[in-house]
Amino acid sequence: MSGAPPAHPLPTLRGQHCTLRALMAADAPALQRHADDPAVAHNLFEGFPQPYSLAEAEWWCGGGHREPQFGFVWGIEAGEAGAKEVIGCISVDPQQGLWGSSAVIGYWIGQAHWRRGITSEALRLVTAWAWAALPQIMRLWMPIYARNAGSQAVARAAGYRLEGTMPLAIRKGGFAIDAVQYGLTRPGAQTGEHRLPEGG
Numbered sequence: 001m002s003g004a005p006p007a008h009p010l011p012t013l014r015g016q017h018c019t020l021r022a023l024m025a026a027d028a029p030a031l032q033r034h035a036d037d038p039a040v041a042h043n044l045f046e047g048f049p050q051p052y053s054l055a056e057a058e059w060w061c062g063g064g065h066r067e068p069q070f071g072f073v074w075g076i077e078a079g080e081a082g083a084k085e086v087i088g089c090i091s092v093d094p095q096q097g098l099w100g101s102s103a104v105i106g107y108w109i110g111q112a113h114w115r116r117g118i119t120s121e122a123l124r125l126v127t128a129w130a131w132a133a134l135p136q137i138m139r140l141w142m143p144i145y146a147r148n149a150g151s152q153a154v155a156r157a158a159g160y161r162l163e164g165t166m167p168l169a170i171r172k173g174g175f176a177i178d179a180v181q182y183g184l185t186r187p188g189a190q191t192g193e194h195r196l197p198e199g200g
Helices: 025-035 054-062 118-133 149-157
Strands: 019-021 072-078 085-094 102-109 139-145 161-172 175-185
Touching: 019 118, 025 054, 025 085, 072 102, 072 118, 085 118, 102 118, 118 149, 139 149, 139 161, 149 161, 149 175
Parallel strands: 102 139
Antiparallel strands: 019 072, 072 085, 085 102, 139 175, 161 175
16 A cells, blocks of 8 residues: 555546546535446455445545555546546556555446456556656556456456466455466566665
8 A cells, every 4th residue: 555645646647438537515416326337346356345426536536545555546537528527447556565666557437338448548647647756666567356357358358468367366255266467667667676666
C-alpha cells in the first residue's frame, strides 16, 4: 500500500473509447449499478462489497477513493454520446519501502462493457501517465486471478507481460486461489540495476 496521500493532482485522461476522470458524488448511482454484479465481484479481491449498496457507492465516490491506501483512482467514463457515465474504476498505487520503485495497478468495469477495448485503453492511459508523473516508479504490475482470462487479455493488450504464476496466493471467501502476475518496466530503464532519479 502507498500509505501516503497522492502528491499529484488527478488529471483527466482521454482516449477513443473512454475518459478517465476524478470521481464525483453524482457518479454513485451509475457506479453502484455496475458494481452490484456477482460476475464483476467474482474476480475482484476481498474487500470489494457484494452486494454493492448505494451507500457504499456514495462513500466511495464522495471521497473514500481518495484515502491514501488506494493510491490514484480514476472513474472510467464511457457510453454513447449524450449518455456517458462512470462504468468502473482504475487505480495506480505506488508502493513504499522495499517495493518503493513499483506501483500496483487495479481495474474493473461493468459487465455490459466487457470486450469492447475500454479497459485495455484505460490501462494504456494510466501507464503513460505513471511514466510521466511518477519518475521514481520503475515498474508497474498487477496480480490477477489465474482463472480471470479477461483481465489477463486486457493486460497483454496494453503491453504487459506475464511474469509468473503464484499458486494459491490470493485469499477470498474461505478459499486460497491461484494467481498470475503481469508487469511492465519503465521504457529505457536498465534491468538488473538502475539508478533512480534524485529527489526520491
